[in-house]
Amino acid sequence: MRTPTPLxxxxxxxxxxxxxxxxxxxxGLTAAQIADRAGVSRGTVVALETGRGASLENMLRVARALxxxxxxxxxxDPFETDLGRARADEDLPRRVRASxxxxxxxxxxxxxxxxxxxPHTAPRRVRAxxxxxxxx
Numbered sequence: 683m684r685t686p687t688p689l690x691x692x693x694x695x696x697x698x699x700x701x702x703x704x705x706x707x708x709x710g711l712t713a714a715q716i717a718d719r720a721g722v723s724r725g726t727v728v729a730l731e732t733g734r735g736a737s738l739e740n741m742l743r744v745a746r747a748l749x750x751x752x753x754x755x756x757x758x759d760p761f762e763t764d765l766g767r768a769r770a771d772e773d774l775p776r777r778v779r780a781s782x783x784x785x786x787x788x789x790x791x792x793x794x795x796x797x798x799x800x801p802h803t804a805p806r807r808v809r810a811x812x813x814x815x816x817x818x
Contacts, residue, residue, distance in 0.1 A: 696733035703731040705748045719747035
């Protein structure tokens, strides 16, 4: 089941689409000409430019036809970011596996009163002890 497109993704589709259209106009080309050069349909070019989206491959084909594929590649380079440069000397794993232990963001709240030693569960219920009176 496909989930609705998140707002930041919809905004990025619109922004990148508009930028592709601007690149096309700067080059003095029609959507049909770009479609022919990219090997996609004119409708795909229009869908990209209007923010309706298309496959990543088709977007990259259009970017190549516009001469901006290298710009997109550089923008996606993780070593062009502060985090990437900071960790550039580390040996990064080829694969990152999910942790067997839940992280605080993935822990589901438990019923009140349940205690399993985790800091992410509700505190143990403390029962008030009835005090017994000594027989008189």
